[in-house]
Amino acid sequence: MPRNRRTFLTGAGAAGLAGLAGCVGGFGDDGGDSEARIGMVYATGGLGDNSFNDMAQQGLLDAEDDFDIAFDEREPETEGEFTGAQRDFAESGDYDLVSCIGFAQLDALEENADAYPEQDFIIIDEVLEVDNVRSYIFGEPEGSFQVGHLAGLLTDMEFAAAESETNPDANTVGFVGGVESPLIESFEAGFKAGVEYANEDAEVVTSYVGDFNDTAGGQEAALSMYQDQDADIVFHAAGRTGVGVLQAAQSEGRFAIGVDADQSLTEPDYADVILASMVKQVDTAVYSAVESVVNDEFEGGETERLGLEEEGVRAVYGDTIGDEIPDDVKGALDESRQAIIDGEIDVPQEL
């Protein structure tokens, strides 16, 4: 079928060209007289995700306010594009730092860090022990422990705020994960430990949707927890899927706990059900990396762990209903935070 093959080639060629055009755009002004030039490679999902990537960009923008830097950004659509995006920056030799946002860039970076030993890189959410890479990881289990502690205390109380209330008849809270992976499971492990610390009788029900972009899946997972399991608070670590969890909390008159950013601000439609968010200050990591480059203090080959003490992770109370959480609950959270920092509470790092 020569004709079909030709049709296919034409189509594939056009699609490929369009794809290339999409990748190439966005070489900014050359910024030759800046103190530092930064190349950003974002995680798939790209900017505008209201959480992870936007937080990373925030760190970059904060650094731009404080220092004389220039930057270029890439938003790969698939994991296969990471290698090329990193290499484009590294190969040009114009960049003082290439920032790789997200654990999925590890394999690509392993290759490129080796191929371009003179280029400085950072990676967020993964560890790569190579001389020209600085790794930033967060204390997700500790942060999740904090919101778990909050959920465990509140589920046992009669608590109402805005249109929602807890279920005093049951001691059940839920966790909805995106894709089952060591990172997301570390959220679950910390959350479970926090709930148990607060309330030994409480039960945690868990569900993984299998996708970070499945609103309906998040909705159904959370609805089954609220309706069938009598859960009253659900914590999600599920990216965009988590919006479905927030929707379910709203329709059932229950509560939810957000993740990554303060979701009562980034998803204001659901601020009336968000008790708190487990915030990861990805912006802090990017900012401090840029700062170190500007000051010529960048040290590769090291891993920086941003935990509770460094305020890399923390429980941020909801903007709308956070004020209604009783003070003794907040006091208990402050105490457990200090106890974790002092090493008195041992938070499990994995399931």
Add this chain to the structure above:
Amino acid sequence: MPMRDRLPIPESGYMQAVVGGGLVATVLFLALASPSTHTATLRLAVPIALAAIGGIFAEKSGVINIGIEGLLIVSAFTGVVVTFRLGSGESTLLISHHWWGLLAGVLVSTLFALVFAVVCIEFKADQIIAGLAVWLIALGLAPFVSRIVFESPNTATVGTFDNVTVPVLSELPLVGYLLFDTPPQVWIMLISAVLGWYLLSRTSFGRWVVASGENPKALDTAGVDVRKVRYAAVLLSGVFAGLGGAGFALGQLGTFAGGGETDIGGRGFIAIATYLFANYHPIGALAGSFLFAGLDAIQVRLQAAGYAVPTELIRTIPYVTVIIVLVFVGKTRLPEAAGENYESGED
């Protein structure tokens, strides 16, 4: 293949087994699963069932439309964007903007189906490649437009249709919450299945569609324009898929996530498996979509109930079922002329 020349009613023993098994499963499901599982099944079936009904018309007429996933994506996205732009929660001409959004979603989906039909029928492109193109274009276009409108691959939230609650009837056990206190897209799905069945098997248009897929030459000889029949059938697939995508988006999601495989996430491909499983019967496709949506609803609850089955395994149930079903339903037969372009002898 001795059955090949007969019309598509495979051995009745097989049919009886499937229908009987389905009835037993339905009774068990209604008796044992919780009401929330039942309603979740109805909701999750909407995009699958409507896309499957649309796909039946296209494929029966001889045009294999595997771009149905793309039609779900564009209609879902358009529905949300138009509702957002008009202002959610308000109404124009006494009709809520959610319904205008649904209408816009159906229109855009039909428009995409028209482009697909022109490429396949007028320019005689390979149907599989054109269908893939529809999917890939939709997969890229929705997040692209979303970035322009919302500066994000994900749209803002617009809320959903209100449930249609019929007084008194909604108090009935079982059927009350299943049918009389349910979001409107569920009714759209049920009515479409009946309408699709009636159109296909009880009208002359339906007979033309079948003939156009089985033996276009004969239809042509009988004086019916095969092109027109195929255009109509493909456009109809756009309408049904549009109702499915926009109904799903505006009735359940209230937003649209454009990242990865989007909020549609392969439901259009499950729809194709569903109508193959149902041997191109619209009511059968409805039942098949209940099966897959029901499995989806159950797996979520099994996980939350803490059954120590690996969650990856549970999540594969719908897809494994599709494969098993397709192996056993190897007797599903494609319309004779499906995938082939038809050239009338006139020119």
